[in-house]
Amino acid sequence: MSKGGKKPPQKIVEKVREAEVHKRMKFWWIRRVVQLSSFTLFNAGIWGLGPWPIILPILVYFDSSTKTVTGSFELLEYMLSEAVMPWIALASIFLFAVLFGRVTCGWICPLGFIQDMLTHLRIGRWQPSLRTHNSLKTVKYGVLLIVLLITGSIAVTTVSNPASGQQLKDSLGKVGQGPYSSMCPLGTLFVVIPKLPSAWERILPPAGDLTYDSFTKTLPALLPPILILRLIVLLAFLVGSIYLPRFWCLYVCPLGALMALISRFSFLGLRRDPVRCTKCRDCIERCPMRVRILDLPFEKFNDPECILCLDCRDACQLDAIKLKAP
Amino acid sequence: MEILEKRVVASLIFLVGLTMLALGFHFGQIADVVRFLKTTFEATTAGIP
Numbered sequence: 001m002s003k004g005g006k007k008p009p010q011k012i013v014e015k016v017r018e019a020e021v022h023k024r025m026k027f028w029w030i031r032r033v034v035q036l037s038s039f040t041l042f043n044a045g046i047w048g049l050g051p052w053p054i055i056l057p058i059l060v061y062f063d064s065s066t067k068t069v070t071g072s073f074e075l076l077e078y079m080l081s082e083a084v085m086p087w088i089a090l091a092s093i094f095l096f097a098v099l100f101g102r103v104t105c106g107w108i109c110p111l112g113f114i115q116d117m118l119t120h121l122r123i124g125r126w127q128p129s130l131r132t133h134n135s136l137k138t139v140k141y142g143v144l145l146i147v148l149l150i151t152g153s154i155a156v157t158t159v160s161n162p163a164s165g166q167q168l169k170d171s172l173g174k175v176g177q178g179p180y181s182s183m184c185p186l187g188t189l190f191v192v193i194p195k196l197p198s199a200w201e202r203i204l205p206p207a208g209d210l211t212y213d214s215f216t217k218t219l220p221a222l223l224p225p226i227l228i229l230r231l232i233v234l235l236a237f238l239v240g241s242i243y244l245p246r247f248w249c250l251y252v253c254p255l256g257a258l259m260a261l262i263s264r265f266s267f268l269g270l271r272r273d274p275v276r277c278t279k280c281r282d283c284i285e286r287c288p289m290r291v292r293i294l295d296l297p298f299e300k301f302n303d304p305e306c307i308l309c310l311d312c313r314d315a316c317q318l319d320a321i322k323l324k325a326p
Numbered sequence: 327m328e329i330l331e332k333r334v335v336a337s338l339i340f341l342v343g344l345t346m347l348a349l350g351f352h353f354g355q356i357a358d359v360v361r362f363l364k365t366t367f368e369a370t371t372a373g374i375p
Contacts, residue, residue: 064365182370221375
């Protein structure tokens with residue numbers, strides 16, 4: 001209502017009514033349903049489904065006997081370590097990123113879903129300064145570079161000299177098959193930890209024979225360095241995700257880094273209506289990826305960090321943010 | 327970068343992606359994917375003693 005008691009212009013009334021209609025349709029719960037369905041479907045091997053030859057740019061490091069789809073990045077690592085050019089894995093990343101941006105990160109990635117659930121615990125919130133945030137964002141590109149250097153050097157060595165390549169791969173152990181996969185918190189959480197009790201049972205002497213000396217002797221076998229490292233990474237993931245939304249996607253995920261390089265040119269993006277937008281900053285405060293929406297061009301924006309979760313659209317009271325394609 | 331320029335770059339990336347997909351099919355990599363899914367991925371279980 002205007003200050004002078006006059007009726008607001010019909011155009012504004014219409015806009016507010018339209019906004020109220022849109023307010024009823026929130027995307028967050030649709031996203032949760034999609035995330036939960038994908039999470040279940042990608043691990044549907046438990047019920048004897050799959051595997052299907054579907055390659056998606058997501059992180060699905062479940063036990064391979066239960067997963068139904070392949071993650072592009074794990075396939076890329078695997079193929080490179082086998083000295084095969086990963087055309088199909090790269091094609092999946094390029095096509096998804098250019099057509100839909102990082103929508104797979106926001107809507108179907110199991111790791112993203114777990115992070116969203118952890119953030120819902122609302123134990124605390126840590127908001128790094130913009131400078132720290134911008135510096136930390138580059139870490140994921142470093143992770144990507146390290147992974148590509150390790151797998152790439154195995155591939156090049158294998159092609160030039162198969163015996164040396166195999167030797168290099170063996171010397172790296174399981175890390176050689178997938179430097180990132182062997183550290184991924186999803187694998188640690190859903191595969192390694194559930195299998196640990198039975199593995200430890202095999203190593204430990206029977207309860208009657210267990211002494212301090214026998215326990216200390218078996219300790220290096222019980223907790224190999226790679227396991228300790230995995231547990232530290234998992235702990236960092238859990239704590240980070242509780243205190244900071246999408247911590248892993250923002251700062252660590254190498255697939256996210258690869259997708260971010262391409263998704264800035266994506267056909268699918270968002271647009272901000274400059275007439276409706278009051279620059280209230282609700283969208284920026286709600287964005288889990290800390291995209292500075294108001295600094296981006298209004299006609300169409302594809303921020304490399306944007307995962308198209310549409311939380312900004314849900315947060316906007318005046319329905320100023322909409323999907324835009326192409 | 328203007329929207330039009332971005333669209334041109336996106337179209338080129340899309341073509342590159344399609345070429346990679348065609349190369350993947352040509353080299354029979356879909357069979358590799360299924361084989362990869364069926365065999366145990368040891369890196370996932372790395373760390374289990």
